[in-house]
Amino acid sequence: QVQLVESGGGLVQAGDSLRLSCAASGRTFSVYALAWFRQAPGKEREFVAGITWSGRTTSYAVSVKGRFAISRDNGKNTVYLQMNSLKPEDTAVYYCAANTDNTLPRGPGSYDYWGQGIQVTVSS
Numbered sequence: 853q854v855q856l857v858e859s860g861g862g863l864v865q866a867g868d869s870l871r872l873s874c875a876a877s878g879r880t881f882s883v884y885a886l887a888w889f890r891q892a893p894g895k896e897r898e899f900v901a902g903i904t905w906s907g908r909t910t911s912y913a914v915s916v917k918g919r920f921a922i923s924r925d926n927g928k929n930t931v932y933l934q935m936n937s938l939k940p941e942d943t944a945v946y947y948c949a950a951n952t953d954n955t956l957p958r959g960p961g962s963y964d965y966w967g968q969g970i971q972v973t974v975s976s
Contacts, residue, residue: 855965857968858948859874859970864974872888872970874886875928884905885903886931886948890945891947899913900920901921909956922934941974944972945971
């Protein structure tokens with residue numbers, strides 16, 4: 853069993869930066885792929901970024917590539933999402949998710965564990 857807790861969200865202005873963190877409990881954290889998803893009001897949950905257990909493979913949505921960076925520290929059981937040059941369209945609830953297959957599918961149904969989500973609001 854893995855529990856995921858997100859932190860670092862908030863209200864920022866367009867162009868600002870924000871770093872989200874996701875702290876995990878569970879001894880097998882280091883062998884899971886981890887990803888960030890987001891869900892805006894009235895929209896489906898969408899893949900933002902993912903990272904395999906070793907950290908050597910990452911994947912990004914086209915809309916955030918070049919602005920967001922995902923990383924992980926297996927010693928701290930934490931995954932991060934550095935978000936730069938934020939835009940109002942980045943406003944959403946951001947979720948951390950873990951995939952026990954150590955793959956990075958884009959569909960949320962493929963992930964086994966989820967955090968409770970954290971709000972990120974970008975004002976124009």
